[in-house]
Amino acid sequence: QVQLVESGGGVVQPGRSLRLSCLASGFTFSTYGMHWVRQAPGKGLEWVAVVWYGGTNDFYADSVKGRFTISRDNSKDTLYVQMDNLRVEDTAVYYCARDRAGLRGIDWSFDLWGRGTLVTVSS
Amino acid sequence: QSALTQPASVSGSPGQSITISCTGTSSDVGGYNYVSWYQQHPGKPPKLLIYDVTRRPSGVPSRFSGSKSGNTASLTISGLQAEDEADYSCSSHTPSSIFVVFGGGTKLTVL
Numbered sequence: 139q140v141q142l143v144e145s146g147g148g149v150v151q152p153g154r155s156l157r158l159s160c161l162a163s164g165f166t167f168s169t170y171g172m173h174w175v176r177q178a179p180g181k182g183l184e185w186v187a188v189v190w191y192g193g194t195n196d197f198y199a200d201s202v203k204g205r206f207t208i209s210r211d212n213s214k215d216t217l218y219v220q221m222d223n224l225r226v227e228d229t230a231v232y233y234c235a236r237d238r239a240g241l242r243g244i245d246w247s248f249d250l251w252g253r254g255t256l257v258t259v260s261s
Numbered sequence: 262q263s264a265l266t267q268p269a270s271v272s273g274s275p276g277q278s279i280t281i282s283c284t285g286t287s288s289d290v291g292g293y294n295y296v297s298w299y300q301q302h303p304g305k306p307p308k309l310l311i312y313d314v315t316r317r318p319s320g321v322p323s324r325f326s327g328s329k330s331g332n333t334a335s336l337t338i339s340g341l342q343a344e345d346e347a348d349y350s351c352s353s354h355t356p357s358s359i360f361v362v363f364g365g366g367t368k369l370t371v372l
Contacts, residue, residue: 183299183307183350185361197360233306238318246354246361247297249318251306 140164140250142217142234147255150224160217160234160252168192168212171237171244174219176230177254184230187219188237188244202228224259231256264362265290265351272370278339281367283351284332289362291332295354298327298336301366302347310349311336338369346371 146158160172174186187208189196196208207220217234231254239245266284273279283290283298290296296314299307309318311327314334326337334353338345351364 182365183352183363185352185359185363188360200359238309238312245312246295247309247312247352248299248307249309249312251308253306 142236142250142252144232144234144252144255147232147257149258149260151261152224152226152259154224155220155222156224156257157221158219158232158234158255158257162215162217162236165236165250167210167215169241171239172208172210172217173235173237173248174206174208174217175233175235175248175251176228176257177233178227178230181230186232189217190244191241221257224257226259229257229259264355264359265353265364267349267351267364267367269365270368270370272372273338273341274372275341275343277341278337279341279369281336281338281349281351281369283334283336283353283364285334285353285362286332288357289353289355290329290334293354293356294329296327296329296334297352298325298334299350299352300345300347301350307350341371343371345369 173188187198189208209218233254234252235248236250238247238249298311301307314329348366350366
């Protein structure tokens with residue numbers, strides 16, 4: 139079954155760190171760019187970061203640049219995001235999403251989504 | 262405030278057609294053919310409906326169509342069905358440091 143399953147969410151105090159994981163199955167993970175997209179409660183979607191299929195390139199939204207690090211382990215079919223110096227405004231459901239382009243690179247459209255994991259930053 | 266502007270809500274009766282607009286600028290929607298549309302039911306993840314302005318992934322019904330004119334993209338749903346009631350969001354790639362911008366989402370109510 140083609141799916142993405144996120145884990146690692148929870149409640150954390152401002153300034154602390156958290157690492158989210160996303161386990162892929164049912165497709166060749168190493169041939170797709172992968173994104174993290176978040177959605178604050180009752181709000182719209184916000185793109186967070188992308189990593190190319192080989193892990194060679196990564197880019198970040200300005201709101202998380204310098205605090206979040208996206209990475210992947212293709213041997214484990216797993217995507218990660220390390221979130222440091224968390225802020226209250228980082229509270230959201232975090233989705234991992236597959237880029238549609240595959241080996242062509244990055245298409246900036248997301249054709250497979252996980253169910254998300256909730257991160258709550260609160261003192 | 263979202264980078265792309267969508268109406269907060271639209272409604273229609275079963276069998277009718279509705280159109281949801283998504284307005285950006287020449288730096289995103291108007292400048293590139295990287296507009297996508299997503300459907301999201303409550304408590305569920307988004308689902309890709311349209312990519313590259315007009316293209317449908319396999320499995321998406323032909324009732325869903327996309328278009329663009331200038332800085333505004335549109336999603337049209339024809340032959341509305343009860344299960345179409347959901348939130349719809351647009352997105353666009355932009356070569357700026359933002360990379361991807363989303364609309365705030367439109368809640369579709371099927372009357």
